[in-house]
Amino acid sequence: xxxxxxxxxxxxxxxxxxxxxxxxxxxxxxxxxxxxxxxxxxxxxxxxxxxxxxxxxxxxxxxxxxxxxxxxxxxxxxxxxxxxxxxxxxxxxxxxxxxxxxxxxxxxxxxxxxxxx
Numbered sequence: 001x002x003x004x005x006x007x008x009x010x011x012x013x014x015x016x017x018x019x020x021x022x023x024x025x026x027x028x029x030x031x032x033x034x035x036x037x038x039x040x041x042x043x044x045x046x047x048x049x050x051x052x053x054x055x056x057x058x059x060x061x062x063x064x065x066x067x068x069x070x071x072x073x074x075x076x077x078x079x080x081x082x083x084x085x086x087x088x089x090x091x092x093x094x095x096x097x098x099x100x101x102x103x104x105x106x107x108x109x110x111x112x113x114x115x116x117x
Contacts, residue, residue: 006097006108006111008099010106011030013103013104017105018037018105024040025058026038030109036059037098037109038069044066044100044105046095048083051076052091053075053089054071056072056073058072060072063080068087069082076089097110
């Protein structure tokens with residue numbers, strides 16, 4: 001899979017292989033770092049393992065009815081679509097694109113030095 005903006009990393013042979021908790025969040029490892037994978041309305045989203053506010057573990061939170069991931073520590077909400085803070089505190093949760101292809105599920109990380117920032 002080629003894309004000049006992203007390097008695509010295989011995380012599972014299919015979505016069925018991902019272990020989702022009761023809140024619809026799985027944790028995978030990409031390039032040696034933990035990444036959360038959320039499932040909302042049958043679509044997959046990749047987002048940071050830790051909350052940008054107080055480092056709460058996002059996999060211990062939940063996905064609300066409108067598609068926000070909610071931090072378990074202070075209940076800050078972030079859009080699964082773009083990481084924008086929807087509860088008004090002004091933080092941004094890092095997100096990455098996810099592709100489901102015939103040969104697996106892939107997370108796209110930005111090419112170059114700043115792919116994790």
